[in-house]
Amino acid sequence: MLSFLIKRILSAIPTLLIAYTLVFFIAHATPGSPWDSGGNRPIEPSIKAVLDAKYNLDKPLYVQYTSYLWNALQGDFGPSYRDRTQSVNDIVARFLPVSLKLGAAAMLLAVLLGLPLGALAALTRHPAVDGLIRMISTLGISMPTYVVTSILIVSLGVGLGLVPTFGWKGLFTASSLVPIFSLALAPLAAVIRCFRTSMLEVMNLDFVRTARAKGMKPLPIIIHHMGRNALIPAITVAGSYAAYVLVGSFFVESIAGIPGFGRYFVLAIAARDYPVIIGTTLIYAVIVVVINLLVDLSYFLLDPRARLEQGR
Template sequence: MFRTLFSRFLQGLIVLFVLFTITFFLIKALPYGPFQSDKAIPGHIREKIEAYYGLNEPVYVQYGRTLGNLLKGDAGASMRLEGLPVTDIITQAFPNSIQLGVVAMAVAVLLGIPLGVFAAWKKNTVFDYGAMMIAMIGICIPSFVIGPLLAEKFGRDLEWFPVTGWSRSSPLSWILPAITLGLASAAYLSRLTRAGMLETLSQDFVRTARAKGVGELAILTKHCLRGGLIPAVAYIGPAFAAIISGSVVIESIFAVPGLGLHFIKAIETGDTPVILALVLLYGALIIVANFVTDVLGVWLNPRLRSSR
């Protein structure tokens, strides 16, 4: 088990290195720079600014210096926000993004897994077809469509929830963005849970339990639920990381002061330190989420322990 953990750790480092390298050179290939302005900057001032940030050096020198600084834990300063340290940007905005992601993932799990279990229990009935139809609708309609519709209906018309004004201490401000962000994952979770439960329900030990007179509820909860959730659990880890990294549109719709807005502005202005830091942060989240998912998969399926 220790060797597997060490192997995954090394794989994660290699992935982050490749991700950093590709992102760095893609940024340098952009046709614009971080100091473009509607008002032309005098040439001698632009040269001083570029020299201050080392942009006048060869690309390979910039690459080595940036990589070395990151290895030392120095993510640099934003070129767009007048030298504000990137770590300060992440410290201020990331808690909002992670909180939104956790609440959205909770919405996805609480909606998707029970719906999938219920659909498998009522296989080939109107309840099954209805649940899967709802799931398909949730998959097909993008979040940037669902978000404005929920904001218009439940925010402006009914005035049940605030549309803007995110606050970490006000649960009402979490509801609309969390539901919008979690619906797609809930739809996928319901389909994966249904498939896993149906496969488990078709096993011989389930027929044996029924022959012994075990009730359907006990079969579902005690005999099938743990094995049936394996596909869903395998999806939860990457889905959580994707929710956090893919919440840019939702943060814009509901004015959530998360990392999404900084990421968009950094790309628009070519703010290299911010782009690199956020890409690596999102990459690390996905790696950690996949690792946690693997651990949970081994816990749910003991047969995997001997093969790892």
């Protein structure tokens, strides 16, 4: 297992380097300058030259590329061009925890509801129950998050007045209900469908029939035999959604007015704030790599065959 972990960590290095290279050159290839005001009065060339010199934008691209990469390896993502009173590290420390809390709550809701609903859809003998759960999962996958967020704000906030229509007051307040449910709906639907399919595949396998023949009670069979084996594909699906949800949705945070990482990333793109764009993308890439690594490690805990193959 240790050798597998080392290999995966080493293989993540070129992935992060490619992500950095792409976002660096795409950001700098975007027309315009970080100092463009967007109004009718453009910035004076002399002032622009001073700002370029201060932030090393007057140097060749390869110099900027290597300089930023070296500083990023030391944990310094540089200053923000949009808000020059704080660095990218300050922005990350301020906004990332909000998105992580919001995303973690959404994924927890998706998993805790998705697994029992998926098992219920597979095990129930009533077609109406299975059909209702399948309809909910289909709607969750097909509806974009910004549509769900808008519908919930209009219905629950404007129509009924149960939740705020804009703003963020903390995770355990009414202001978090709409964004949490909006972010949780898509992974909830995916977990339901995947776990239902997996349960249907394993419920008639030999080891399940053997457990029934031995006289085991239905609940232990469902949890220890069927559920554990059906959980592996569901974890893979949940992991693919977790990277997107844990750092927050750009649309959900922008529509609901949440001061999260995703919303600030959108503002940084509009302002051509190169250090924030690059630093945010690198953090996204690291989160994706870490989540994929955790998903792979979970296979060792759930599937004995993975441990046997690794031990050979």
